[in-house]
Amino acid sequence: MNTFRLYLKSMSMLIRSQLQYPLSFLTQTLAQLVMEAGELLAVTLLVHRFDHLNQWTGGDLYFFFGLMSVTFYLTEFWGRGLTGAFSGMVRSGQLDTLLTRPRGVLTQVLCSAVDPRRITCVAVGVVSLAMGSRMSAVRWSAGNILLLAESIFCGFWMVLGLFMIEGVLCIYSVKSVEMANTLTYGGRSACQYPVDAYPRPLRAVFTVIAPFALVMHVPASQILGKPVFGWPGWAAYLAPLAGLVVFGVMYTVFARAIRFYRSTGS
Amino acid sequence: MRAYYSIFRMRRRMETQYRGAVLGGIICQVFFGLILVAVYRAMYAGRPQSMPIEHVASYVWLQQAFFRMLLSNDPDLLDKIRTGGIAYDLCRPVHLYGYYYARILAQKLMGSLLRAVPMLAFALLLPRGWGLSLPAGAPALLCALAALALGLLCMSALENLTMGFTMRTLDHRGMQAMMNLLTITFSGNLLPLTLFPDSWQRVITLLPYAQLLDAPIRLYTGDSALSLAPGILLLQAVWTVVLVLAGCLLWRVNQRRLIIQGG
Numbered sequence: 001m002n003t004f005r006l007y008l009k010s011m012s013m014l015i016r017s018q019l020q021y022p023l024s025f026l027t028q029t030l031a032q033l034v035m036e037a038g039e040l041l042a043v044t045l046l047v048h049r050f051d052h053l054n055q056w057t058g059g060d061l062y063f064f065f066g067l068m069s070v071t072f073y074l075t076e077f078w079g080r081g082l083t084g085a086f087s088g089m090v091r092s093g094q095l096d097t098l099l100t101r102p103r104g105v106l107t108q109v110l111c112s113a114v115d116p117r118r119i120t121c122v123a124v125g126v127v128s129l130a131m132g133s134r135m136s137a138v139r140w141s142a143g144n145i146l147l148l149a150e151s152i153f154c155g156f157w158m159v160l161g162l163f164m165i166e167g168v169l170c171i172y173s174v175k176s177v178e179m180a181n182t183l184t185y186g187g188r189s190a191c192q193y194p195v196d197a198y199p200r201p202l203r204a205v206f207t208v209i210a211p212f213a214l215v216m217h218v219p220a221s222q223i224l225g226k227p228v229f230g231w232p233g234w235a236a237y238l239a240p241l242a243g244l245v246v247f248g249v250m251y252t253v254f255a256r257a258i259r260f261y262r263s264t265g266s
Numbered sequence: 267m268r269a270y271y272s273i274f275r276m277r278r279r280m281e282t283q284y285r286g287a288v289l290g291g292i293i294c295q296v297f298f299g300l301i302l303v304a305v306y307r308a309m310y311a312g313r314p315q316s317m318p319i320e321h322v323a324s325y326v327w328l329q330q331a332f333f334r335m336l337l338s339n340d341p342d343l344l345d346k347i348r349t350g351g352i353a354y355d356l357c358r359p360v361h362l363y364g365y366y367y368a369r370i371l372a373q374k375l376m377g378s379l380l381r382a383v384p385m386l387a388f389a390l391l392l393p394r395g396w397g398l399s400l401p402a403g404a405p406a407l408l409c410a411l412a413a414l415a416l417g418l419l420c421m422s423a424l425e426n427l428t429m430g431f432t433m434r435t436l437d438h439r440g441m442q443a444m445m446n447l448l449t450i451t452f453s454g455n456l457l458p459l460t461l462f463p464d465s466w467q468r469v470i471t472l473l474p475y476a477q478l479l480d481a482p483i484r485l486y487t488g489d490s491a492l493s494l495a496p497g498i499l500l501l502q503a504v505w506t507v508v509l510v511l512a513g514c515l516l517w518r519v520n521q522r523r524l525i526i527q528g529g
Contacts, residue, residue, distance in 0.1 A: 004438030024439070038447050042457040049461055050309040178290035178409035182297045189303040202300070 003107050010111035011078075018116060023055065033120035036069060040124055044191070056194055060126045060224050067148075067220050068212075069077025069125025070194040071155035073118045075163075079156075080115040082106075083163045083184075087170040093264045105258050106251070109167075120263070136224055144223045151219040151240050158215050158243030161250040168250070168257040183210045191216060196228055209245065214239040268358045270368040277372035296385060299330040303396055306461075317460055320399045321487040325458045327389035328483045334378035335418060335478060336453055339448055340368075347433055350527040363426065364516040367510075370422045402488030406469050407496040409484040416502040417478035424474050425511035430516035454480040460489060474505045504519040 004091035018025055043065050056064075076083050086109055089095045098108045138144065166180035191212035195203050207213040213228070221228035222236035231239075303323050310319045343366060345354040378459060389398035401407040428445045435441060450456050452475035459470060459480045470476055481498050484490040490498060 027441065028439055028443070031439070031441075034444055034447050038451050038456060041451070045457055045462055046305075046309060047461060049311050049315070052312055053305075053308055054312065070481075178287065179293055181294050186294070186297050186301065193305050193308075198301075198304045202304060229501060 003103070006103070007107065007111050011114050014114045015116050018114075029117045029120050032117050033124065036073075036124040037123040039192075040065065040071075040128055043128075053193065053197055055226060057136060058235050059132045059137075060226075061132070061193065062140070063132030064194050064217065064220055065192045065223060066127070066129030067124045067151065067155075067216050068188060069128060070122055071125075071152050071216065072159055072188045073121035073125060074152070075156050075159040077115055077118040077122065079110060079112065079160045079163065080113040081109040081222055082160055082167060084115065085109075085113045086163075086167045087116055088212075090167075090170045091264060095261065096263050099261075106254065133223075138223055138225075140241060144146075146234060147219040147223055150237065154240035154243030155212075155215045156243075157247040158211065159184065160212055161243070163246035164247075164250040168253055171257040172262050185210050194221065194228060211242040214242040216240075270364050273360075273365055273368040274372040277369045278376045291384055292381050293446065295333060295381065296388060299385075299389070300396075302326045302330075305384050306458075307395070315461075317489065319395050321489060322458055322460070323396055324399045324487050325454070325460060325483050327386065329453075329458070329479055329487065331382040331385040331389070332378045332414075332479055333455065334381055335374045335421065336449055336455055343429060344432065351488060352524070353526050356521075356524075362521065367426050367513075370425055371418070374408040374418060374422060382435045384426060384485055399487070401486045404491075405492055406485055406488055408497075408528050409492065410482040413482035413485055413495075413498060413502060414478075414501060416506065417482055420502050420506040420509060421478040422475055423506055423513055427509055427516060430513055430520055433520050449475055452476060453478060454483070460484070472501070474509060477502045477505055 013229060013252050045050045046053075047061055051058065053061060059091075087097075089109070089112075095105075098105050103106060132138075133140070164181060169180055187206060187210045190198065190202065191206055195206050195213035198206070203213070217228050218231065218234045218239040222233060227236065274514065303326050306322050306326070307319060310322070343352075343355075346355065355365065358365065386398060390400075391397065398515075430440075432441045432445075452459075452470050452473050454460075454476065459467060460475060462470065471480060481490070481502065485495060485498065
C-alpha cells in the first residue's frame with residue numbers, strides 16, 4: 001500500500017511539473033488527439049468502403065478499435081516509465097541510482113515518468129467504444145460491464161508486460177531493440193481489428209505469445225454477442241487473465257535481468 | 267553547387283552508419299506490411315473492389331519500403347535554434363536553405379534506399395496477392411521512377427517549408443506532430459489513397475503529400491495509365507518549384523528576424 005502511495009505521489013509531482021508549460025502541453029496533447037483521430041479516420045474510411053470485415057459490422061469494428069485505444073493508451077499514460085524511458089536509463093547508466101534506493105526497481109521505473117498527453121488518445125478510444133456499442137446495439141448488463149472492465153484491466157498489465165520485453169533485451173544488449181516493437185506497437189496496430197482477420201501464423205502470435213486476442217477480442221466479441229472462437233460464455237471471463245500471466249512471467253524475467261545488469265555509466 | 271553536393275555526401279555517409287538498427291527497422295516494417303495486407307485481404311474477401319487486391323498489396327509494400335522518405339527527422343536545426351548553435355550555420359559560405367535542403371534530400375534518399383532494397387526483394391518473393399507484383403510494364407516502371415525522383419524533390423521542399431514554420435516557435439513538437447499526421451494521412455501511408463472515397467481522391471491526389479509515393483505507385487501498378495504520366499510529372503514539377511520558392515522566401519524572412527539564443 002505504501003508503494004502505491006509512493007506511486008501516486010510521484011505521479012502528481014510529475015503531472016504538475018509537466019503542466020508548468022501549459023502551452024507546450026496543450027499543443028502536444030492536441031497533436032496526440034489528431035494522431036489518434038487519424039487512426040480512427042482510417043477505420044471509418046475502411047468501413048465506408050467495405051461495410052464489414054468477416055462477420056463484423058462497422059459498429060463491431062469501432063468497438064474493437066476503441067477497446068484497443070483505451071487499453072493501450074492508458075498503459076502508455078500510466079506506465080510511461082516502462083514504455084518510454086527505460087531503455088534510455090539503461091544506456092545512460094541512470095539505472096544505477098535506482099539500484100541504490102530501498103525500493104523495487106520496477107516501482108521506481110514506473111514512478112519515474114507519466115504521459116498525461118495520452119489522455120486525448122484514451123478519449124478517442126472512449127468515443128469509438130461508445131459509437132461501436134451504440135451501432136451494434138450492445139446491451140449493458142452487469143456481466144458485460146464486468147467483462148469490459150476486466151478486459152481493460154488485464155490488457156493494461158499485458159501491454160506493460162510486453163513493453164518489459166524491450167526493457168529486458170535492452171539490459172542484455174544495451175542498444176534499444178526496435179524489434180520488440182513488433183509485439184507492442186505491432187500488436188496494437190494489428191489487434192485493433194479482430195484477430196480472425198489474420199492468417200493462422202499471425203493469429204497464433206496474437207493469441208499465444210502476445211495474447212491480445214484472449215485479453216481483448218474474446219471478451220469484446222462476447223459483449224457483442226458473437227464469440228470469436230465460439231467459446232462458451234464463462235470462458236470469456238477467464239481468457240483475459242492471460243494478460244496477468246504475461247505480466248507475471250515478464251516480471252520474473254525482468255527480476256533476473258536486473259541481476260545481470262552491468263552499468264554503462266562512468 | 268559543389269558545396270551542396272559535399273553536404274549531401276556527408277549526410278549520406280551518416281545515414282549508412284548504423285546497419286544493425288536498419289535491420290531491426292526492416293523487420294518491423296515488414297511485419298507492419300504483412301498486417302496491413304492481411305487486413306485489406308480480409309476486407310476484400312467480403313466485398314471485392316474494382317481495383318484488384320494485387321494492386322493494394324503492391325501499394326502497401328512500396329509505401330512500407332519508402333517509408334523513410336516520408337518521415338525523416340532532422341532535429342539538428344531545431345536543436346541549433348534552441349541552443350543558439352544556428353549562429354555557426356549562418357557563418358557558412360552557403361545558402362542556409364540550400365544547406366538544409368541537401369541534408370534532407372540525402373537523409374531521405376539513403377535512409378530509404380538501404381531499407382527499400384531488401385524489403386522489396388522480400389515482398390517480391392511473397393505469393394501473389396500478398397506481395398509486390400511486377401510493374402505494369404517497362405515504360406510504367408520508368409515513369410514511376412521519374413515520378414519518385416520528382417516526388418522526392420517535392421517532398422524535401424515541403425519539409426523544408428514546414429521546418430521554416432516550426433522555426434518560429436521554440437517548442438516544435440506539437441507542430442511537428444500535426445505535420446507528420448498530414449503527411450501520413452494524405453500520402454497514403456495510413457490507408458492507401460486508392461481506398462479513400464472516390465470523391466476525396468480527386469482532391470487529395472493533387473496535394474503535394476500525394477506526390478512522393480502515391481503518384482509513382484499508381485504509375486507502377488498501372489492504376490494511372492501511361493497517357494496520364496506527363497500530366498503527373500508536370501504537376502510534381504510545378505509543386506516542387508512553388509514549394510522551393512515559398513521555402514526560400516520564408517527562410518529569408520526568418521533569418522531576418524532571427525534571435526540567437528544562449529551565450
